[in-house]
Amino acid sequence: MPDTLWWLAVLFAIVGVAMVIAAGTALRRRRPLRMSLRLLWALMFLAAGAACGAVALGVQGYRALTHEEVAAVVRTEPLGPNRFQAQFRFPDGREVSYTLTGDQLYVDARILKWHPWANVLGLNTAYELDRVSGRYHDLAQEQQQPRTVLSLAPERKVDLFSLRQRYVLLSPLLDADYGSATFAAADSSAQYEVRVSTTGLLIRQLSP
Numbered sequence: 782m783p784d785t786l787w788w789l790a791v792l793f794a795i796v797g798v799a800m801v802i803a804a805g806t807a808l809r810r811r812r813p814l815r816m817s818l819r820l821l822w823a824l825m826f827l828a829a830g831a832a833c834g835a836v837a838l839g840v841q842g843y844r845a846l847t848h849e850e851v852a853a854v855v856r857t858e859p860l861g862p863n864r865f866q867a868q869f870r871f872p873d874g875r876e877v878s879y880t881l882t883g884d885q886l887y888v889d890a891r892i893l894k895w896h897p898w899a900n901v902l903g904l905n906t907a908y909e910l911d912r913v914s915g916r917y918h919d920l921a922q923e924q925q926q927p928r929t930v931l932s933l934a935p936e937r938k939v940d941l942f943s944l945r946q947r948y949v950l951l952s953p954l955l956d957a958d959y960g961s962a963t964f965a966a967a968d969s970s971a972q973y974e975v976r977v978s979t980t981g982l983l984i985r986q987l988s989p
Contacts, residue, residue, distance in 0.1 A: 786837035793830030797823045849978035852910055854987075857886055857967040863926065865967045867913060869933070881929045881967070883915025883922075888933070888975050889962035890982050908977045909934055916964050 800823035807816035854870045860880065867886055868878045893907045914930040917923040961981035965973055972987045 786833045790830045790833035790837060793826045793833060797826035797830060800826060849976055851974050852890070852908070852977045852982075853888075853975045854972065855886065855888075855975060856970075856972045858970050859968060863915075863917070863922070865915070867967065869913070879913055879929075879931050881913070881915030881931075882927050883917045883929075884966065884968040885916040885918055885964045886967040886973070886984075887914045887916040887962065887964040888912070888982065888984070889960060890977060891934070891960055910975070911960070915967070918966075 800819050804816045804819035804823060807813075807819055851872065853872075856868045856870075858866045858868070860866055863884055864880070864882055865884075865886075866878055866880050868876065870876045888910065889912050890908050891911045893909075910933040912930055913933050915928065917926060961977075963975065963982045963984040965971075965984045965986065974985050974987060976983050976985060
């Protein structure tokens, strides 16, 4: 998905540089109006290239969501009352473990939903797992007992989800108001698939 944007960024940058050179030529020939117009076009192309590059950088790490797919396989192992370990294995082979409080595993994700005109550029709905936490089955425990909430999302220089929520200017491009979550029992040894579909996040227990 980011490849198209990177190529567009490079193309716009090349055209922008060419227009800057053309503006320099017009300046040497003492044609100020032509120079101004070419500088204006150069700024527009360079700005478009920078925007495409920023979007491509921000989309990296998100996975295109066009069907139901496995976001992670999680193995839970009780460590004591209301305490368990959750070991995540992601599609890229990366594995991480978390020690959580509660008797249920809770996972949520952030969704980037692009508007139809952006789909033409190859930008489809994408997701990124955001947080994992322990959840108590009993509401009173959920309100009174210690809770653990940890990040599943990598740090990034450009976070489109946060930028969209901060700047209304990006609203014609995409929606970032959509999140999804799922949970399952973690009071016994089990293995789950955390799946993401076009309708949201879900979790399925695998056979022993």
